[in-house]
Amino acid sequence: MNELKPSRVDHVADLKKIPPTRKPRSPDPKNCVTIAVSSRVLFDMSVEQSIYEQQGMEAYLTYQTQHETQPLQPGPAFPFIKAVEEVNARLRELDPDSEEVFDVVLMTNNHANVGLRLINSINHHNLFVERFCMTGGNSPIGYLKAYHTNLYLSADASKVREALDKGIAAATMFSPEKVVEVPEKQLRVAFDGDAVLFDDESERIYKAHGLDKFFEHEKELADKPLDHGPLKGFLEALGRLQKKFYARGQRLECPIRTYLVTARSAASSGTRALRTLRSWGLEVDEALFLAGAPKGPLLDKIRPHIFFDDQMFHVQGASRMGTVSAHVPYGVAQATTPTSSLTTSTHTHTTTTDN
Amino acid sequence: MPSFSLAHNVKNTFFLLQMRSNAFEIAVSCHAVFDTNLRTDPLSKGVAFSFIKAIQDINEKLAVKNPKSPLFNVILVAKDLQEHQSTIVSSTQHYGLQISRFCFCNNENFTQSLQSTSVKLFLSMQTDDVCRALQEGVPAALLCPQTRFPAEGDKEEVVSPLKVLLSGDAIGLPEERLSEAGFSQLELQTFRAAKASMTEFALVIAEMRRCFDREDSPLRVALMTVLGSRDEMASALLTARDWGLEVDEAYCLAGASRGPLLNCIQPHILCYDGLYNVTEIPALS
Numbered sequence: 001m002n003e004l005k006p007s008r009v010d011h012v013a014d015l016k017k018i019p020p021t022r023k024p025r026s027p028d029p030k031n032c033v034t035i036a037v038s039s040r041v042l043f044d045m046s047v048e049q050s051i052y053e054q055q056g057m058e059a060y061l062t063y064q065t066q067h068e069t070q071p072l073q074p075g076p077a078f079p080f081i082k083a084v085e086e087v088n089a090r091l092r093e094l095d096p097d098s099e100e101v102f103d104v105v106l107m108t109n110n111h112a113n114v115g116l117r118l119i120n121s122i123n124h125h126n127l128f129v130e131r132f133c134m135t136g137g138n139s140p141i142g143y144l145k146a147y148h149t150n151l152y153l154s155a156d157a158s159k160v161r162e163a164l165d166k167g168i169a170a171a172t173m174f175s176p177e178k179v180v181e182v183p184e185k186q187l188r189v190a191f192d193g194d195a196v197l198f199d200d201e202s203e204r205i206y207k208a209h210g211l212d213k214f215f216e217h218e219k220e221l222a223d224k225p226l227d228h229g230p231l232k233g234f235l236e237a238l239g240r241l242q243k244k245f246y247a248r249g250q251r252l253e254c255p256i257r258t259y260l261v262t263a264r265s266a267a268s269s270g271t272r273a274l275r276t277l278r279s280w281g282l283e284v285d286e287a288l289f290l291a292g293a294p295k296g297p298l299l300d301k302i303r304p305h306i307f308f309d310d311q312m313f314h315v316q317g318a319s320r321m322g323t324v325s326a327h328v329p330y331g332v333a334q335a336t337t338p339t340s341s342l343t344t345s346t347h348t349h350t351t352t353t354d355n
Numbered sequence: 356m357p358s359f360s361l362a363h364n365v366k367n368t369f370f371l372l373q374m375r376s377n378a379f380e381i382a383v384s385c386h387a388v389f390d391t392n393l394r395t396d397p398l399s400k401g402v403a404f405s406f407i408k409a410i411q412d413i414n415e416k417l418a419v420k421n422p423k424s425p426l427f428n429v430i431l432v433a434k435d436l437q438e439h440q441s442t443i444v445s446s447t448q449h450y451g452l453q454i455s456r457f458c459f460c461n462n463e464n465f466t467q468s469l470q471s472t473s474v475k476l477f478l479s480m481q482t483d484d485v486c487r488a489l490q491e492g493v494p495a496a497l498l499c500p501q502t503r504f505p506a507e508g509d510k511e512e513v514v515s516p517l518k519v520l521l522s523g524d525a526i527g528l529p530e531e532r533l534s535e536a537g538f539s540q541l542e543l544q545t546f547r548a549a550k551a552s553m554t555e556f557a558l559v560i561a562e563m564r565r566c567f568d569r570e571d572s573p574l575r576v577a578l579m580t581v582l583g584s585r586d587e588m589a590s591a592l593l594t595a596r597d598w599g600l601e602v603d604e605a606y607c608l609a610g611a612s613r614g615p616l617l618n619c620i621q622p623h624i625l626c627y628d629g630l631y632n633v634t635e636i637p638a639l640s
Binding site: 025029113115120122129132147 | 586
């Protein structure tokens with residue numbers, strides 16, 4: 001008979017002491033809006049990540065196990081996920097049995113040894129994350145499809161690129177350089193236009209032929225909708241949820257608000273952007289045309305929970321002012337992207353324990 | 356015409372396996388190992404043929420790492436294949452399969468035959484057979500056909516690592532919750548049997564795994580909860596730790612359909628807990 005280890009630490013006892021809040025059932029992945037987050041964007045694992053990079057896997061796993069009962073602190077995606085849960089609460093008020101809600105899945109290639117710390121942290125922060133995949137080193141990309149993932153957020157750019165290649169909306173998240181307050185009761189999502197909601201057709205023109213040619217091209221084709229970009233589907237999913245509130249006369253108090261924040265100008269190239277959205281039957285609550293001005297200050301006014309852009313330049317600029325920004329590595333802008341100089345080590349090319 | 360109403364155990368005279376006292380006997384369904392539809396001699400390889408080779412590979416590695424380690428002892432269970440006895444036995448020799456015993460039986464009595472062999476785990480690709488075995492007190496688990504095959508003409512690859520998927524529900528979900536959720540007595544009984552057989556299997560796997568480093572282990576363990584939520588998963592992870600079992604992968608489905616995920620996980624052995632025969636299962640809240 002095998003020797004059993006001495007009696008376990010009282011995690012389970014602790015877990016059972018938490019009053020069982022009547023948890024709603026997790027929806028069928030086919031019906032809901034699934035957001036997959038990696039452990040490094042949901043929680044701050046910068047200390048652990050450097051241990052892994054400097055001392056290797058064993059040291060990393062030992063550290064995690066030793067600190068199992070110490071909950072991890074929030075990461076860059078945390079406020080976004082909290083706001084998503086607020087929306088779910090409002091959606092359930094509208095329609096308690098509907099499966100058209102958000103579902104958050106923890107998608108990590110971490111080893112199951114780290115599982116207990118992650119579960120303890122989720123419990124500590126009272127997050128409703130019921131589904132997770134810890135693939136123990138395997139790529140999580142196949143699992144994203146299995147969960148009908150609508151949006152994948154990770155700290156690992158290569159996994160994000162892989163997901164985009166498979167047609168899954170994805171973005172690399174960075175920790176902002178300072179912490180600013182974001183609304184608790186309203187989810188705010190800001191999108192860049194070209195190469196995020198739209199494809200990169202116009203960016204290619206601009207890069208190849210310059211600004212004048214770009215304007216000419218956009219004017220000529222003002223009535224022709226742009227092709228869709230990697231995050232169009234996610235905007236669409238948000239729109240479907242918004243309509244549920246509109247249908248009940250709650251447009252003004254809608255807990256989801258979307259923003260288009262584009263370098264296009266309202267006077268000229270902006271027309272095509274708006275017409276494209278309209279042709280898709282989509283709308284954004286606010287369309288902000290910067291005509292090339294920096295996005296940071298404007299985003300600071302909006303205070304979105306997440307801002308998607310295909311250009312690192314804009315991601316960095318926004319991050320500097322405290323906006324949680326996510327890079328969508330899609331389109332022609334990636335060919336000349338400078339390597340990241342952000343404070344976090346997320347944008348490395350070393351093999352990471354986790355995304 | 357002779358009638359084979361009793362099980363027919365044939366000790367394999369062609370290969371003498373060093374029987375260790377702590378051998379873990381697994382019985383594998385012949386239909387998985389060979390394609391018994393084609394009347395070839397030797398028989399063609401079945402979808403789980405490479406599994407047997409993998410087991411042998413593990414045995415070889417274990418024998419090197421630790422002379423005291425338990426090894427797998429493989430019994431081949433041939434249901435309703437009495438007329439192919441000699442072909443089956445000679446095929447195993449042809450392919451170099453280390454089978455310590457053969458068990459020829461028929462569909463009505465195969466569970467009895469298994470009971471008489473004191474096998475520790477019966478592996479079949481048929482869910483019905485696994486359930487029946489569990490219900491009649493024979494530890495059993497599902498052998499999963501692999502959807503990733505080596506290409507035609509490739510040198511035969513040994514499946515490595517061998518992935519075992521344990522049921523987190525069987526480990527972490529309290530039975531009361533199941534009866535509250537309306538599972539039948541028969542289902543609960545199967546659950547209990549599955550839990551017991553899985554526990555014993557897990558302890559042996561744990562011991563075998565401890566002979567290897569994390570990096571080069573030919574055994575890989577995954578844990579999956581379908582009905583339970585993260586608290587049950589936490590409980591299962593802690594129990595695995597108590598058993599000294601290293602778990603590599605963990606999946607918490609909270610009621611999501613397991614098919615697509617199993618395709619990603621690709622286990623070789625699935626410790627089925629008897630709770631789901633349908634694809635869509637609501638999670639217990």
